[in-house]
Amino acid sequence: MNQNWHATLIRHLLLLITLCLLGGLISGHYGWSLTVGLALYLGWTLKQLLRLHDWLSHHKPDEAPPDGYGLWGEVFDSIYHLQRRDQRVRGRLQAVIDRVQESTAALRDAVIMLDSDGNLEWWNRAAETLLGLKTPQDGGQAVTNLVRHPRFKEYFEAENYAEPLEIPSPINDRLRIQLNITRYGNNEHLMLVRDVTRIHQLEQMRKDFVANVSHELRTPLTVIAGYLETLLDNVDEVNPRWARALQQMSQQGSRMQALLNDLLLLAKLEATDYPSDNQPVPVEAMLKTIQADALALSGPRQQRISLEAQPGVSLKGSESELRSAFSNLVFNAVKYTQDAGDIRIRWWRDEHGAHLSVQDTGPGIEAKHLPRLTERFYRVDSSRASNTGGTGLGLAIVKHVLLRHRGRLEISSVLGHGSTFTCHFPASQVATRAR
Structure with a gap:
C-alpha cells in the first residue's frame, strides 16, 4: 500500500508540474504558472484535511467516510477499515469480558x-452475600473499611498471603468464611472468599469430642493411677510376682495421663484465637529456666546445651503457652540427640521480628517427613517415639501456640547431621522492654 501511495503521489506531482509548465509555455510566465498550480494543489489538500478532521470528529458509528479522490480516497477508506477492524476486536474482547463476568457472577464463592x-474495583453477587458489599456505592472503597475484623486488617496489611485466613462473616457471625488473596498485574489483588461454615462445624465437633472424651477419661485414669500407686507401695504384701505387671501398668497409665493433658491443652489452645493474658514475657529469663530443666533431663548423658539470648527482648503473649512451646522444642532436642551431643538455643531480634532457634546434632529427619511433623500423633519412627515416651502432640502444641502468637515454625534437617527448629515472630509481637 505504501508503495502504491508513493507512486500515486509522484504521478500527481509530475502531472501538476507538467500542466504548470504547459501553462507557462502558453502564457510565457513559468514562475507564476508554477506558483498558481502549487497554490491550487495546496488548497485542495487543505480542503481534504478539513473533510477528514470533520469526519473523524463528528462521524457516527458505522458511518461511511466522505467521498475522496485519488490518494485522499485511499486514506479515507484505510482509516474507515481500521476503525471497523478495531470495533470488531473490541466487540470480541467485550464478549469475552461479559462471559467471564457472567460465569463469576454465578459462582457460589x-x-x-x-x-x-x-480499594474495591469489581465483585460478583456472592461477595454481596458473604461480605455484605453493596453495588455501586462500595466501589472505590478500601476493603479494610468494609471488612472490619481485626485479623483481616492485620492479614491484609502484612502482605503474606501464603496461607488463607478464616474469620466470621461480617454480616453473620454464624457464617465462617475463608479468604485467599493472590497478587497479579501491577500489584493488584484478587480475593476469593468461600463459605466454610460446614467444615468449621465439623472441625468444632471433632474438637468438642476430643475435649469431652479427654475430660471424661481423666477421672477414671486418676483413680486407676492412684490404686496402682497404692499397690506398688505394698506389692510385697500383695504378691511379689505382680511387681513387673503393676510397674508396666503404672507407666502406661502415666503415659495416658500425659496424653490426655496434651489433648486438653490443645483443646484449650484451639478455643480462642489469641491468648487472654497478653503481657510482655521476658524470654531470656524463661530460656535460662528451660536450659536448666533440659540439663536436668539430660542427666548423665553429658550433652552440651548452650544458650545465646539477646537481652531486653520480650515477647507479647501468654508466658505459660510460650514456655510450653519452647520447652517442647528443647526437650525434644534432648530426647533425640545422642550422648555427648550439642544443643544450641538462640534468641534474637532483627528488622523482621524476633526468632528462637533450637539446633541439635541428632540423627536428623528425612525431608519427606518435614511437612507432616506438626500433625497430631504423626510419628517419624513409631518404635523410637514409643521408647522416648512422647505423646506425638508436642509439635502440634508448638504450632498452635505460635499461631496464637502470630508466629510460624520453620523446620530444617539433614539426615545424619541434626535438625534446626526456628520460631519466627513478627515485629508487632515484640516488646522491647518487659514491664
Whole structure:
C-alpha cells in the first residue's frame, strides 16, 4: 500500500508540474504558472484535511467516510477499515469480558478485584452475600473499611498471603468464611472468599469430642493411677510376682495421663484465637529456666546445651503457652540427640521480628517427613517415639501456640547431621522492654 501511495503521489506531482509548465509555455510566465498550480494543489489538500478532521470528529458509528479522490480516497477508506477492524476486536474482547463476568457472577464463592491500594474495583453477587458489599456505592472503597475484623486488617496489611485466613462473616457471625488473596498485574489483588461454615462445624465437633472424651477419661485414669500407686507401695504384701505387671501398668497409665493433658491443652489452645493474658514475657529469663530443666533431663548423658539470648527482648503473649512451646522444642532436642551431643538455643531480634532457634546434632529427619511433623500423633519412627515416651502432640502444641502468637515454625534437617527448629515472630509481637 505504501508503495502504491508513493507512486500515486509522484504521478500527481509530475502531472501538476507538467500542466504548470504547459501553462507557462502558453502564457510565457513559468514562475507564476508554477506558483498558481502549487497554490491550487495546496488548497485542495487543505480542503481534504478539513473533510477528514470533520469526519473523524463528528462521524457516527458505522458511518461511511466522505467521498475522496485519488490518494485522499485511499486514506479515507484505510482509516474507515481500521476503525471497523478495531470495533470488531473490541466487540470480541467485550464478549469475552461479559462471559467471564457472567460465569463469576454465578459462582457460589465470592470474587473481588482490588487495586494496588486495596480499594474495591469489581465483585460478583456472592461477595454481596458473604461480605455484605453493596453495588455501586462500595466501589472505590478500601476493603479494610468494609471488612472490619481485626485479623483481616492485620492479614491484609502484612502482605503474606501464603496461607488463607478464616474469620466470621461480617454480616453473620454464624457464617465462617475463608479468604485467599493472590497478587497479579501491577500489584493488584484478587480475593476469593468461600463459605466454610460446614467444615468449621465439623472441625468444632471433632474438637468438642476430643475435649469431652479427654475430660471424661481423666477421672477414671486418676483413680486407676492412684490404686496402682497404692499397690506398688505394698506389692510385697500383695504378691511379689505382680511387681513387673503393676510397674508396666503404672507407666502406661502415666503415659495416658500425659496424653490426655496434651489433648486438653490443645483443646484449650484451639478455643480462642489469641491468648487472654497478653503481657510482655521476658524470654531470656524463661530460656535460662528451660536450659536448666533440659540439663536436668539430660542427666548423665553429658550433652552440651548452650544458650545465646539477646537481652531486653520480650515477647507479647501468654508466658505459660510460650514456655510450653519452647520447652517442647528443647526437650525434644534432648530426647533425640545422642550422648555427648550439642544443643544450641538462640534468641534474637532483627528488622523482621524476633526468632528462637533450637539446633541439635541428632540423627536428623528425612525431608519427606518435614511437612507432616506438626500433625497430631504423626510419628517419624513409631518404635523410637514409643521408647522416648512422647505423646506425638508436642509439635502440634508448638504450632498452635505460635499461631496464637502470630508466629510460624520453620523446620530444617539433614539426615545424619541434626535438625534446626526456628520460631519466627513478627515485629508487632515484640516488646522491647518487659514491664
